[in-house]
Structure formats: C-alpha cells, structure tokens
Amino acid sequence: MKLTILGGGGFRVPLVYGALLTDRGEGRVTDVVLHDLDDGRLRAVARVLAEQAAAVPGAPRVTVATDLDEALRGADFVFSAIRVGGLEGRADDERVALAQGVLGQETVGAGGIAYGLRTVPVAVDIARRAARLAPDAWVINFTNPAGLVTEAMSRHLGDRVIGICDSPVGLGRRIARVLGADPKQAWIDYVGLNHLGWVRGLRIAGRDELPRLLADPDLLGSFEEGKLFGVDWLQSLGAIPNEYLHYYYFNRETVRAYQQAEKTRGAFLADQQARFYEEMRDPGAAALAAWDRTRAEREATYMAENRESAGAGERDADDLSGGYEKVALALMRAIARDERTTLILNVRNQGVLSVLDDDAVIEVPCLVDSGGAHPVAVAPLPEHATGLVCAVKGVEREVLSAAESGSRATAVKAFALHPLVDSVNVARRLVEGYTDVHPGLAYLK
Template identity: 55%
Template sequence: MKITILGGGGFRVPMLYDALLACAPRLGVDELALYDISSERLNRISVVLQGQAAASGGVLLPFTCTTRLEEALEGADFVFCAIRVGELEGRVIDERVPLNAGVVGQETTGPGGLCFALRTVPVMLELAEAVARHAPRAWFVNFTNPAGLVTEAIQGVLGGRVVGICDSPTALCRRVARALRRNPEDLWFDYFGLNHLGWLRAVRDGERDLLPDLLADDARLESFEEGRLFGGEWLRSLGMIPNEYLYFYYYASDAVGAVRSSLQSRGEFLLEQQHAFYAAGGDGPAAALHAWHATRREREARYMEEARSAAGLDGRDEHEMDAGGYEGEAIAVVEAIARNQGRVLILNTANASSLPFLDAGAVVEVPCIAGSTGIVPTAVGDVPGHARGLITTIKDVERTTIEAAVSGSRELAVQAIALHPLVPSVTVARRIFDAYSAQHPQLRHSLR
C-alpha cells in the first residue's frame, strides 16, 4: 500500500509517521511519499522522520520526498492532504483583521475561516483534479481546514472517495467517557453537526443514555475541558455538550476580549515557534526529533488558549497533552477501509439523509460506518431548533464561500462574511473583506 501526504513538510507530519510505523506491517503499508512545494521544509521534516525510524526499534517504513506532485501521487492508494495556503503568515492576517473590527479572530470559525477557505478552495480543486488523473482509485483523506467546507468543495471532483477528518469530536467523546469512568469503545456517542460546529446529544451504553447523569454532576463536569469551558449551568440548559469551538459562538465577546488582551494570537505564536524550528536545520536525526518533540509539547499546551483564557481556565489537561490527535483519525479511516471493518467513526462526509433538514450533498460531521465500499453516515434525525438553525445558516455561509472562491466574486465573498452570525453588520463585513484583500495577495488578484 502506498500513502501520499500532500503538505509533507508540515510540522504535524511526524505524528502521522509515528502512527504509520505502529501499523504499517498490519496494514501492508510499504511506501510513503511526502509532497510539498518547499524543499527546505521537506528536508527538515525528513530528518525528524529518520530520528523516529531509528528510535522505532527496527520497524521499516521507507519514505520519499518530492516537490513533483505527479511523482508523489502515482500509484497512491490513500492521499492525505494537510496544506496551508498562505502559510502561517496568512493565518496571522486571518486572525488579526476581524479582531481589529471587534469580531472573533479564529483560524476556522468566523471571518478568519472564510478568508482561509477563499484562498484554499481553488488550490484544493487543482489538487483534487491531479489526484483524479494520477491516482483515480485513491481515497482522499482531507485534514485541510476548514475541513468540512473544503471536503464539500472537492466532492464534485472526487465524489464519495473523499472524506474529511477532525480529531475534535473524538477527543470530546474520549473526555466524556473518562468522566463517566467508561471505556469509549463500549459506548455510542450521538454526535451531530458540521466541522467545528457540533454537539454531543447522548451517550448510550446499550441500555440507557448516560449523559443526563453527567450533566447533573458538577464535579464530573469540572473534570474535563468542555465541562469547565462552558460551565454546568449552560450545559444543563442545552441538554448537550457542544464541541469546544462553539465557545466562539456562545461567548463571542469574551473570546474577542481575551485575544485582544493577549500578547500573541494563536497564529503569531505558531509562526514564531515554527520559524525557529524550521530555521534550526543542520542537526542529526536524534537532535531533530528531540527539537520536534519539545516544539510540539509547547504547541499542544497552548491549543485553544484564547477560549480557556476567556473562560478563566488554567492550562490543558495532561491527559489531552498526551492523547493522540488527527493522526489517529487518519489511520482509523485507512484501517476501516483497507480491512473492511465497518467501523463507526465521526467523519465529514455527504449528508445523504443523516440530518433530514439538509440536502443529500451537504457535508456534515456525524457518526459514519466506514468500510471498503465507502463512508455511510448514520441517521441522526431531527435536532434541537437552535442547533438546526445555526447549522443551516453556517452551511449556507460555507456554500456561498465556495461559490465565491470558484467564481472569483467579491460580491459573494462579502455576502458570505456578512451572513455569518458572528459578524454584526454588512458594513463590518465589507471592512473585513477589504482589509483581507489589502493584505492577502491571493485575494487581491483572484476576487473582484
């Protein structure tokens, strides 16, 4: 089996390689191709991977690095895609522009996510077309944010062989299971929504729903991140546990104030940190691996820091610092398809009839049955009105953004920003878009 990683010089690639080292013999993975537009980044990450291979006790998983897309794709069975159009410098702009207008500045939520998508969708469509030409039988596993929106944009090219993944829903389910003192493998998690816009509605053990008892227990709610972030009173009001990214909707002004008062945005922190990591090339595999681990540890410690700061919370739970991330989700998809497991995974895929108030092609994030014949979303049914309304609105915003990116329409881009519930007026939306256009060359030249 050949796996190709688009964005192979990215900082998180060693996480994937480590997971692949553990499962390659079982899955028959014997070739890994890393593709990136930057040979410098590829070189730095390849040394880290050499360090991982040396530390693995003799497990062999050969990899190649290339800046030639066709070479990377040829013969691939699975294509992982984790690219960042505009790099971290672009993310800093995505976050700072809305903040200057008093709006949430976050990579995937609000105007920042829409601007990111406007730059990313055209590039992703080109990559999808290259996959269709050079690896037509490959499964395309998308990590690129905004994951749900991007997955929907490339469905027209790759059809049902594209799936979007995110580790956030699984992490929430894992934390809830720990609070319940139960094995997550023994539970059914009734989760629904869009990427970074979902809710855990029930947790069933085959006999009853365990969530009401958890919501009534303040001590147990305080034992995990979402319980502390949203507070027992609000969670009981909802009767559900929201994905952590819903903090930016429920506590928007608090989040804006917290980020404005901090010395650095998340993007600025990552830009500074990763610039230092990539600039420190020249050391051997062991030293490069050590530097990568230290950088990752600091990165993970500050994940979602703006939301925790706004909520008055301390640092992250040590359990989460050591838990697996999106690499585990990616490997789970590969294993479920390659071994036809019929495994239940929370994924981003075409709705079919899972959420009956959305059309069949809308990409949703729900429990799915994953096997060799494809990804089949389970039936979620109707959901509370407030969640249904927000999902419907954001889906329309996502689709308007895709249309704007494909057509190059400034009018549609402004409309998408203005219709987002975190943006207070059309005037503010125009101001945000004009500021993005002034600072992002890609938008200045592609949207008119």
Template identity: 60%
Template sequence: MKLAILGGGGFRVPLVYGAVMGDQGSRRVDQVCLYDVDPGRLEAIGQVLRQLAEEHPDAPKVEVTTELDVALDGADFVFSAIRVGGLEGRTADERVALDLGLLGQETTGPGGLAYGLRTVPAALHVAERVAAICPRAWVINFTNPAGMITEAMQAVLGNRVIGICDSPIGLGRRAARALGHDPDRASLGYVGLNHLGWLNGLGYDGRDVLQDLIADDQLLATIEEGRLFGAEWIQTLGCIPNEYLYYYYFTRDAVTSIRGGAETRGEFLLDQQRAFYDAVAADPDSALNRWRQVREQRDSTYMKETRGEAEERDDADIAGGGYEGVAVAIMAAIARNERSTMILNVRNGSTVPGLPADAVVEVPCTVDADGPHPLATAPLAGHQLGLVQQVKAVEQLTIRAARDHSPRLALQALALHPLVDSVTTARTLLTNYKSRHPDLADLLR
C-alpha cells in the same frame, strides 16, 4: 500501500507517520511520500520521520518531493493537510478580523472564510490531479476549514474524499472517561458541521449515559468542555457542545481574551515553528528531539484563549483526540474491510434533515471497504439547526465565490456569517483581506 501526504512539511506530519508505523495489519502502508512546496520545511520533517524510522526497524519507507504529480503517482491513499499562505497567511486572517473587533480565529468566523477563499482553489487543483493520476485513491482531508474543503473536493472526486477532525473524537472520549467508562467501548451520538457540533448521546452497555454526566457538576468540571462552558450552560442545552462553539456562545469573551493577549494563536505558532525549522536546518541530527519538545508546548497551549491565564490543559484532554489514529483506522477499514465506527465529515444525503443533500456534515459513520456510511442521528433542536443552516449556507457561498472568482459572493458570505455584525463591516473585511493577501485580490477581481 502508498500514502501521499500533502503538506508534508507540516509540523503535525510526524503524528500521522507514527500512527502508520503502529499499524501491524496484513495490508498496510509501506511507503510514505511527503509533498510540500517549501523544500526547507519538507527536509526538516523528512529528518524527523527518518529518525523516527530508526526507532522502528519495520517502518514505512519515506520519500520527499516538491512535485505533486510525483507524490500522487501510485498512491492508494492521499492525506491532505495543506496550508495555503503558511502561518503568515493565518496571522493575517486572524488580525484583519481582530482589528475590526471581530473574532480572529483560523477556522471560525471571518478568519475561517478568508482561509477558505484562499484554500478552495488549491484544494480543487489537488482533487483534479488525483482524478487524473490516482483516481482510485481515497483522499483523507485534514486541510482547514475541513468541512468546507472536503465539500469543495467532493465536487470533483465524490465520496472518495473524507474529512477528519480531532475535536469531536476528543470530546467523546473525555466524556466517557469522566464517567469511568472505557472510551473504546462507548458509542457517540454527535451531529453538526466541522467545528460546530454537539454531543447529544453517549451509549455504553446498552444505555445512554450522557445525562449522567450532564447532571453532575463535579464530573463536568473534570473535562475541558465542562470547564469551558460551565455546568449551568451545558445543563441548559441538555447536550455538550464542541469546544469551538465557545466562539459562538461566548463571542464577546473570546474576542476580549484574544485581543488582550500578547499574540494570536497564529502568531505564537509562527514564531515557534520558525525557531523549530531554523534549528533543524542548523542541526539536522536534533530534528526528532526538537520536534518532541515543541509538540509538547504546542499541545499544552491549544485554545489557550478559552481558559484562565494560569489554567493549563491536562494530559487527558490533550491525549483525548487523535486525528492521526482516525486516518489510519479509515485506511485499515477500507484496505482490509475492517469495519469501524468513527465521526467523520461526509456527504449529508438525508442524514441531517434541513441541510442540502450535497452538504458535508460531521456525524458518526461506519467505514468498510466501500468507504464511510453515515449513521442515523438525533434531530437537531431549533436553535442548533438554525445556526448549522446559516453557517452551511455561508460555507457554500464561500466555495462558489472561490470557484467563480466572485467578489459579490465573497461579500455575501462574510455579511451573512453570524459572527459578522454588519454588511458595512463585511465590506471592510473583504477590502482588508484582499489588501493583506495579493493572491486573494487576484482571485476576486
């Protein structure tokens, strides 16, 4: 089978290739085509993959291209991880918000909406080319904001677009391990939107053991979310929030921490990756070793603003996710009808009452040859549903604004987001984002 990876020059692409190499099933990916608009980044990651392939004689063949239609031609699966505007765009998204005293984060709050506005047109173009060139392919979307972009692409390709994220996977696995249980045998009760969900059940050997964890302060302190939110707040909620909910529950703390830092996450990654790509261009033979070194540093500093200066993320937390493993599991389930259960971003239908049927939600699904099938979920509590409904309405306004080239809808989306405190501030945000992003100014004329 052929796998096309869009955003093929991205730093995390070798993780996907590594997971693909580990699949030894009868019908598996034997051809990987990387597509990117940046030839230099594309060649650097191509070098990393070729050097990985040298360690595995049966590794899939690697091709690179700067032509989207070439990458899509004959593809059975399309993995989309594009970043419109690169890390330079991300740093602008973050800084415009921070300069106004608002949360500056890539996917959450105004920065996430700016990123969505810039990305939806590119995602729709990709969806249209998939429909024209490989209409039977399945699209696995990791492009952020993942829920919003998945929903936009589904308007063209329907349920053949599946969104994935590593945050809920990591949370569930950490929770199971904290109780001494095998994460692979646990079933997760999880519901919400991408980067906005709650673990409200943890099935093991026929019983829900989540409250055993929530009731134990010492066990909670062994997982990232327990240290992040504190046992008292988790016990008050009666469930464990996704780590990104820190930005909603502790907004002032997060903004203060980010503004007090020497640089934003985007600025850190921009400097780190510039150094990486420049070094590989100068010494291609060092590509794989350099990538491994940089990856270790990148993982250990993930969401650093939510922890104390001296506190490091432990190895179990870092290893707890694994979106690349989910991507391969989806491909195996569909291609070989290997029925599997995982948390995915999919069309709601009637899964989460109170949300539109066409809304993309993040819930457990079973996946087989026909694709994902959402499982029944526990109802959201009132405060959860209210937040989810508001953020989903904002996401859908953002999609419409980008699709219809509407500054009015873009302003409405910014003003209605729960992390933006004034319509006046929303107007300033929109003006400043258009100033920092000429492509956004052209889109919203």
C-alpha cells in the same frame, strides 16, 4: 500501499508517521511520499521521521517530492494537510479580523472564511489532479476549514474524499473517561458541521449515560468542556458542545481575550515553528527531540485565550496527546482491510440531516468498511442548533460560490451572513483588508 501526504513539510506530519509505525498488519502502508512546495521544510520533517523509524524494523519508506503530479501518481491514499499562505497567512487572518472587532480564528467566523476563500481553489485543483492521476485513491482531508474544503473536493471526488477532525474524538473520549467508561466501547451520538457539533448522547451497553453526567454538577465541571462552557450552560443545552462552539456562545469575551493577548495563536505558532525549522538547518541537531519539545508547547497552549476568558485553567495532561493521526490510521485500515469500525467523520449528508441537501458535508458517526464511510441516521437537531448549522452551511456555500466565480460581491455576502460578523459594512472592510494582505485572493474581482 502508498500514502501521499500533501503538506508533507508540515509540523504535525510526524504524528501521522508515528501512527503508521504502530501498524504491523497486512495491507499496511509501506511507502510514504511527502509533498510540499518548501524543500527545506520537507527535509526537516524527513529527518524527524528518519529518527522515529530508526528502531522500527520494516518502517514505511519515506521519499520527498515537490512535484504534485509525481506525488499523486499511483497513490492508494492521499492525506491532504496543506496550509495555503502558511502560518503567516493565519496570523494575517487573525489580525485583519480583530482590527474590525470580530473573530479571526482559522476555522470559525471571519478568519475561517478568509482561509477558505484562498484554500478552496487550491483544494479543487488537487481534487481534479487526484481524480486523474490516482482515480482509485481515497483522499483524507485534514486541511482547514475541514468541512468546507471536504465539500469543495467532493464535487470532483464524490464520496472518495473524507474529512477528519480530532475534536469530536477528543470530546467523546473525555466524556467517556469522566463516566468511567472505555471510549472504545461507547457509541457517541454526535452531529453537526466540522467545529460546530454537539454530543447528545453517549451509549454504553445500550444505555445512554449522558443524562447521568448532566445531572451531576461536580462530574460535569471536572473536564475540559465543563470548565470551558460552565455547568449551568451545559445543563441548559442538555448536550455537550464541541469546544469550538465557545467562539459562538461566548464570542464577546473570546474576541476581547484575543485582542488583549500578547500574540494571536497564528503569530505564536509562526514564531514557534520558525524556530524549529531554523534549528533543523543544523545537520547535527537532534530532530526528534526538537520536534517533541516544540509539539508539547504547542499542545499545552491550544485554545489558551478561550480557557483564560472562561477561567478554565490549564489543559489536562490526558488532553495533550492529539488524536487526528489515530483517526486517519483507523480510517485507512477500515477501508484497506475491510476492518469495519465506527468513526466521526466529515462526509456528504445523504439524507441524514433533513434540513440540509444530500451533498452538504456534515460531521456525524459513520460506519466505515472497504466501501468507504457511510453516515449513520441521527435524530433531528433542536431548533437552536438547526438554525446555527443552516446559517453556517449557507455561508460555506457562498464561499464555494465566490471561489468558483471569483465574485468579490459574493465574498462580501459570505462574510456578512456569518453569525459572528455583525454588519455588512464590516464584511466589506474585511474583504478589503484580506485582499490587501493575501495575494491568493487576487482572483476576487
């Protein structure tokens, strides 16, 4: 099978290839095409992959391509992990938002809206090309904001585009581990939007063990989310929120921490990865060792400002291993081989959440087989969660409308309606600031 990776010069691509190297079954991926607009980054990542494959007989063949149509043609799976504007664009998203006193994170709040506005037109073009050049391909989207981008692509690809994220997987794994259970044997009752969801139950052998966790303050405070949100707040919610909800529940403290940080997350990653790619210009450099070293630093500093504002301390070693590549591999195997499994994915609603229409992309457990991902019916959300989900989905729809129409006024509306933007005038200044620094937003008139 042929897998095309869009954003193939991206830093996290070796995680995906490493997962592919563990797959020895029939129908596995045998050809990987890396597509990127930056040939230098492509060559750097290809070197890392070559070192990964050196001791693995029958490793998938890797080729590189800067022509999108060439990369897409004949693909069985397309993995989309593009970053429109690069990490410099992410740093600009953060800087413009923080100057207005609001959050600039790449998927949440003002930063997420700015990123979506410049990414959606590119993602839609990719979806249209994929539908034409690889009509039987399944598109796996990891491009952020993942739920929003998946919904934009689904308007052209239907259910053949599926969004993935490692956050729910990591959350379920941590909860199961704390409860002394095997994560593979647990059913995770998780529902919401991408980076906006809650674990409301964790069933082991048919028994919901989450109440036991919520009733034990010591156990509840022993893992990442307990440290991040605080035991009292989790007990009040009666659920375990996705870590990204920290930006909503503790917004003032998080914005302050970001404003006081020496560098924003985007600026840090831009500098860090620039050093890696510069090191790769030396043909004698040990590519895999350099990549491993850089990745370890990246993972250890993930959400550092949030943990600092919450006094949560350093990340546990078990949480530094990523996970989205394992979700991607499990998804491809389930579809290609009809190896039925359950995964938390971003898919069209199809009536699962009654407060949203069928085409709204949500993040829920899905049964996956050769026919794709089928969302599982879930209980209604409590009112506080319903309000937040509906508000953010409304913002996503305004972003999609602005991207389609090129309307500056609609873009302002998207910012102004977001729960983390506190003034229409702030929204107007955000649009001005973002259009000043992002050439990719010149289409807004």
